Amino acid sequence: MNFTSFHFFFFFLITITVGHFLRKKTRPLRIFLLLSSLYFYGVFEPLYLVLVFVSTAYDYIAALGIEARREFERTGQHPGRGIMSSLSGGMWLAVSMTLNLALLAFFKYTNFGIEIVNDTLPTGDTIFAFPALDILLPVGISFYTFQSMSYTIDVYRGQLEARRSVVDFALYVTFFPQLVAGPIVRATTFFKQMDDPLPVTYDDIVVGVTRIVSGFFRKLVLADNLSPLVNGVFSGQADLNPLDIWIGSLAFGWQIYFDFAGYTDIARGVARLFGYEFEINFLYPFSAGNITDHWSRWHISLTTWLRDYLYIPLGGSRVGPFRLYANIFVVWFATGIWHGASYHFVAWGVWQFVMVVVHRLFSMTKLREILNTRYKISWGIAARVILFFFLNFGFIWFRAPDMALATQMQGRLFGIENLNDIVHGFAAVTMIKDMPASLYADYIWFLVFLWAYELYFNHRKLDYFWKPENRGKLVFLLTAMVVLVLVLATPDTPNFLYFQF
Structure with a gap:
């Protein structure tokens, strides 16, 4: 259901x-x-x-x-x-x-x-x-x-x-x-x-309803409206330019995040109305400044499960360097294969392993200390942008229907023949089938909005609105979300993406 x-x-x-x-x-x-x-x-x-x-x-x-x-x-x-x-x-x-x-x-x-x-x-x-x-x-x-x-x-x-x-x-x-x-x-x-069940109080109802409405908003407005763009890019067209593929992979990153986080919000909200409080599963992962921080915020219940029942029993970080990296590899291989039984999910898991190892090695250098002290603000922004693009490069493996298309699309990302490819891309001249350039431009602005949305709620989380003095703001927020769901929800709502796992 x-x-x-x-x-x-x-x-x-x-x-x-x-x-x-x-x-x-x-x-x-x-x-x-x-x-x-x-x-x-x-x-x-x-x-x-x-x-x-x-x-x-x-x-x-x-x-x-x-x-x-x-x-x-x-x-x-x-x-x-x-x-x-x-x-x-x-x-x-x-x-x-x-x-x-x-x-x-x-x-x-x-x-x-x-x-x-x-x-x-x-x-x-x-x-x-x-x-x-x-x-x-x-x-x-x-x-x-x-x-x-x-x-x-x-x-x-x-x-x-x-x-x-x-x-x-x-x-x-x-x-x-x-x-x-x-x-x-x-x-x-x-x-x-x-x-030891607790009575479902008025505050529980407020929290539960807020999570449910937020979940439907994330799913029906933010995630589902990205489906035409994502499906168009990953349909296997041979004439997409590099920017089309980058935009499509960025869109999929946001789509799967808001789709899965939306499901979790609804699940936690419904459970709260029955008197159960489930741990948070997403904590604004695209606001993270490094890959380790990202995975401490994304699908938290799975990453902590793998930590407690796989990584630590293997020895965790209390072993020598070779076994340490072997343990990390096993965890990320298992993460990839857990998500899907195919080569491209394995490749996605290995890509996470590579990013984690690179981050660990970089953390040991003097350069990281210099960047974090002398250029803290500018490096903080740059690190988040760089991480976001590396994550979405990996999402091509995650979303593509098979390994062949994934590697083909990734190779095409760097197959820019001349400057016109980039100029045309920024002019919103897309090669995506059946998608007018004006709609493509709207999608680009929508992706910018999603990042602003993520940064805002990372700074001011939903529990801010649950305080009694902010209930007026909460009513306005929920009303706006409900109206947007009614107006912008797509007629044919696709299933939650994580149902396939």
Whole structure:
């Protein structure tokens, strides 16, 4: 079920109304939210529910097994059924991780594996290739798999007690606001709020509604209106000039940011109205001055997940230089492959690794110290512009449908034959099919506006408007956003981009 559909609008009204009347009835409320979440996910495809049931079942059992084994090692007695404590905690964790990753690998990476095998087969007069399988990628599988895995790992580490109630654990995995595109919520955070629910106050409603309206504004006005430009540039035309490609990649950077951040805003707003506060997932990443700072602000729930469950267990930064950079490479390779099973997503992940390494090496030089002290303001501006362009160069890999088109477009960026290419570009003479030059010029100004919007809200965040003395400004802001959504929302709203991951 898409947040931008009328179906969700009516579903949300019914769910929030019934949830309000069940607020003081803990068990019925949790069962109702679980059933509502399963309905929400089943609307995409009823068969998806089988995968959620399977994933929930083996992580629920594995966590109980880990705790049973720990109890046996402490007391020497088998608690309950002996089979639960007969396996070591490490074995239970291994079973959980294997099943989770096997399920994810089958649905997401089988055809990529077939593609790799076909690419390595020798070619000749008779070319044999394994056919791709007709596998439908379940919506949100990467998100809820990582979320469920973190629960089992935390139980194994002793940071969390295994949940006895299958309803509670299933609700944690499937809670509909964040089920299909995050944020990836930690079990410690979720269960703490579940066990000690706070009353939904007027301030909670203000915060929740503000986030929801802001999310729809980011998605329907800022992100979706960039779709024609982005789709035109990445359609595979052979006659685009370098500036067209740069503008298209910059537009996609803003599009995917506002699309994903918009989803997160809506998810966090809806959750807040049910009494749950999820961690922020985006913190104005295009205001960052370096790549490390950028990734501390972008998709925070994923980057912290990879830090806590992959980077640190590998040794983190407490190792020698070779292993350090090997650890960083593994993390960024995993980030790329998490986003998509194809060569161009791997290339995008490796590009992030290259930028991180270059930044680390640059941070050790005397030049960085000079720039940050003598030319602090000018270097701060220049660093952000440079980073933005390097990020968007990488976004070409992220958005292109395949590796061939991505490398072709990137090569064309630097294939300027004469000064006229640049002059024509700045005169807004575009080669993008079916796009008049006047509309192209409007897009360029729109991109400038988006950066101004980002910088303003990085300086003055939404919580400024939640203060009682600023409620008048908040009403004006929300009214303006709603009007702009009604006026500028595109007729055919595309799905959220991160649904494909």
